[in-house]
Amino acid sequence: MIDASQNRSGIRGDSVRDGATVARTRRDFLRSAAGVALGSTLRRASWARATASSAKRKVVVVTFGGGARDQETFALEGQENIPHMMRELIPQATFFTQVVNRGILGHYVATASLATGVYETINNFASLPPQSPTVFEYFRKDLKRPSSDAWVVAPSNGFNRIGESSHRSYGPGLGARVILPKHLLTAATSGRRDDYQHLLRDNYEAPFYAPELAGSEFELQQLEMILKLSVNDFKAHAQTLSSPDELSVYIAHRLMQQVAPSLLWITMHDIDIAHAGAYSLYVDGIRRTDRLCSDLWKAIESEPEYAGKTTLFILPDFGRDSDDDAGGNGFQHHRTGDALSRTTWMLVAGPGIRQGVALDRPTESTDLVPTLGAMLGFSPSLAQGKPIEELL
Amino acid sequence: MLPRDLKPEQFAVYPLEARKLVTDYLGTLKKLPLSFVPGLLRELIDYDFKFPAEQTAHERELAKVGSLSNDQRKEWFHEFEEINVSAQLEAFDWVKFPAQFVEQLSAHLWSTHQLDAFRTASNDYAERLRVAVPPQPPPFPRLGITVIGKGVASYDDPLFRKLRPHGAYFTRVNPENGLRLLLDAAAARAQKHPAPYGHWYIDGGEEADHAAELTTVSYRALEPARAALLGRIQTELARPGMGPEALRTVLAQLRPWDLGVGAKNHGTAGDEVLERFDIKLLTEGSGTQIFSTIFAQWAAREALRRAQPLTLLVRFAPRQRQRPMNELITAVAPGPELDPVGSLVDADMGAYYNWLNQQRLPGAEQSSFLVWFEGHNRALVIGPSMPRGTESTSAADLGQLLAWAA
Numbered sequence: 001m002i003d004a005s006q007n008r009s010g011i012r013g014d015s016v017r018d019g020a021t022v023a024r025t026r027r028d029f030l031r032s033a034a035g036v037a038l039g040s041t042l043r044r045a046s047w048a049r050a051t052a053s054s055a056k057r058k059v060v061v062v063t064f065g066g067g068a069r070d071q072e073t074f075a076l077e078g079q080e081n082i083p084h085m086m087r088e089l090i091p092q093a094t095f096f097t098q099v100v101n102r103g104i105l106g107h108y109v110a111t112a113s114l115a116t117g118v119y120e121t122i123n124n125f126a127s128l129p130p131q132s133p134t135v136f137e138y139f140r141k142d143l144k145r146p147s148s149d150a151w152v153v154a155p156s157n158g159f160n161r162i163g164e165s166s167h168r169s170y171g172p173g174l175g176a177r178v179i180l181p182k183h184l185l186t187a188a189t190s191g192r193r194d195d196y197q198h199l200l201r202d203n204y205e206a207p208f209y210a211p212e213l214a215g216s217e218f219e220l221q222q223l224e225m226i227l228k229l230s231v232n233d234f235k236a237h238a239q240t241l242s243s244p245d246e247l248s249v250y251i252a253h254r255l256m257q258q259v260a261p262s263l264l265w266i267t268m269h270d271i272d273i274a275h276a277g278a279y280s281l282y283v284d285g286i287r288r289t290d291r292l293c294s295d296l297w298k299a300i301e302s303e304p305e306y307a308g309k310t311t312l313f314i315l316p317d318f319g320r321d322s323d324d325d326a327g328g329n330g331f332q333h334h335r336t337g338d339a340l341s342r343t344t345w346m347l348v349a350g351p352g353i354r355q356g357v358a359l360d361r362p363t364e365s366t367d368l369v370p371t372l373g374a375m376l377g378f379s380p381s382l383a384q385g386k387p388i389e390e391l392l
Numbered sequence: 393m394l395p396r397d398l399k400p401e402q403f404a405v406y407p408l409e410a411r412k413l414v415t416d417y418l419g420t421l422k423k424l425p426l427s428f429v430p431g432l433l434r435e436l437i438d439y440d441f442k443f444p445a446e447q448t449a450h451e452r453e454l455a456k457v458g459s460l461s462n463d464q465r466k467e468w469f470h471e472f473e474e475i476n477v478s479a480q481l482e483a484f485d486w487v488k489f490p491a492q493f494v495e496q497l498s499a500h501l502w503s504t505h506q507l508d509a510f511r512t513a514s515n516d517y518a519e520r521l522r523v524a525v526p527p528q529p530p531p532f533p534r535l536g537i538t539v540i541g542k543g544v545a546s547y548d549d550p551l552f553r554k555l556r557p558h559g560a561y562f563t564r565v566n567p568e569n570g571l572r573l574l575l576d577a578a579a580a581r582a583q584k585h586p587a588p589y590g591h592w593y594i595d596g597g598e599e600a601d602h603a604a605e606l607t608t609v610s611y612r613a614l615e616p617a618r619a620a621l622l623g624r625i626q627t628e629l630a631r632p633g634m635g636p637e638a639l640r641t642v643l644a645q646l647r648p649w650d651l652g653v654g655a656k657n658h659g660t661a662g663d664e665v666l667e668r669f670d671i672k673l674l675t676e677g678s679g680t681q682i683f684s685t686i687f688a689q690w691a692a693r694e695a696l697r698r699a700q701p702l703t704l705l706v707r708f709a710p711r712q713r714q715r716p717m718n719e720l721i722t723a724v725a726p727g728p729e730l731d732p733v734g735s736l737v738d739a740d741m742g743a744y745y746n747w748l749n750q751q752r753l754p755g756a757e758q759s760s761f762l763v764w765f766e767g768h769n770r771a772l773v774i775g776p777s778m779p780r781g782t783e784s785t786s787a788a789d790l791g792q793l794l795a796w797a798a
Contacts, residue, residue: 077553102505103505104502104503105502106502119505121502121503125635125636125637126635273714275678275679276678276679276682276683276686276714277677277678277679277680277683277685277686277689277690277738278679278683278685278686278711278714278734278738279685279737279738279740279741279742280731280733280734280735280737280738281714281734283737323744323745323748326697326749326752329689329690329693329745330741330745330748331741332678332679332686333678336511337507337508337511338511
């Protein structure tokens, strides 16, 4: 959230970059380092031709709660932090350099906006469902899919309501099933958390506060029934991991193996340690997230239920403040609403998606759900965005 | 209530000097928009406890706004006039609680998609004010010194990468007695050019011996206040209905005496200006309560922004290792495990931010800056006479570097 009087500081910013400048710079970095070409906005992907029937198509969406700035990622000095993105993923993907979030820059409400295609205005820090129907509800209702076919894996307790909205035409019973791996681990360890504290880090955006759980979170007993994972095995594996996002990716991979949902949404959060102001921890989070995205792509390519028929979307929910804005404190927050904090990117890879292409034209965060609808065959009638034609 | 309805008696709760200043300009305030006035009052209500540079800036701002003709005032404030403020906010007691109003206004601006318009209005106003009332240059060139890497025995990765394009990088610096030399240099400036809150020493750990002329803030000295604050946070979080916004409001209302901060922390006789500054570092900063590196960087940022010091020496110290937040806030552990190398990386970025924030102040073109890897032979100097983007293998001590920086 911003401080509305931040610009009364008397200290002026050196420059203010607009979203288009951010996008052009981002593309130039990619062209120089990853060899991507500037894409034409007129040329479409061959997604529909390249993939199996819509009933077999799958989508995995990875969002970051807490964006990473170009200077720590795509800029020349930052590319050392994202080797997997630069060498493995971007050359296989269509990369959108200018995804603008015009909504509230809080992680829960922004993720809800991504999931509904509407700029939500719910309280970022409350345990509330989105007001507009989610992609999961459109998907399940229109395509008559069972609850087992749409899942969300999210690290923070505040995200337990992300799976289904309060909308009267959708809502209860039509949403995604939600796993909060940290909550699961807490339950599995029966409160004896000494060996797992590193996996139970909290919501960095509101570091002193986490809302009480409410809604239909994943129950511990389903660990064995659905994930085919004993509590002891889960605990043992958890001890080999180093962060909440590693735990989330582990659970997501397990879901892919045991349930193989067609729509899987994973929200990561490690990068958001930036709010604590420790730059080294923020960069560690970027490096870890880069590796985990690569791990997920490898899992998609190696799992029979996913290989060759899955489209992967990776996008931060928004950016972070620039060093140039005197109203902020650089990488630490996303409070100024400046161009860098509002402009993020999106990577899309999979069968039929053009490879090694960067597209500069602006898209919005709310375009994700209509694009998924066009891909999977449902109608997100209340979403505000538009399908991204270059992906269809 | 709208600004046009303001009356002198509504400011009875304001401290003496603030009340006088506001009532002197009441006629001006009554003509300004609701989206603007509470933000100004949020600053003015603390006028009695502001640094001299801030007080002067507020006085000059009010004088300028008060001198605007009707047409000029319309031009200056029309963007604020166009911001839609809800009836609920209008009914809020923003005279008495301007900071809380601003928090609620922020949420309102985000949810009504008016943030960008407000941001533009704020930037345009700041620019108009800067042109009309140019910031006063310092009486002599500023000097910023940042010391990083305390406790790191060796580190071979590059340092100062963001600063190198702006100055000269030295790789054969004699580290002997380096900190003492830098503190003495800061003290000498303070003695030669005395100015209230004009020369600062901020330490992310325990402060070293230093001259009394230096305004001093340290993480160690505030440890009791941090412990009291974390205890307060835990108590507040246990209350029904408590959320992050309500918690922020509670923290914003804390005063030095609520956290046991008093004159003994600074060795001065009841310096409430500095005590309030200290408390705000902990209650308004993010992460300052738990990590010493962000404490030092944020303290430097706020000192530069608010006091506009002529000399600022910032020494970073190792922060505790990352642990889950609920564990970090449980208490101030007696000897937590430290992360010296991670802290060095934090401080390297912090040094860059210190320089950026110094360069935002008047007189930037004449300012100098030195950053040193404590105990080692690497340093970087930026100054009007230093070549940019260069590297020197000349042997030098820190005193020589400071002389060259000027």
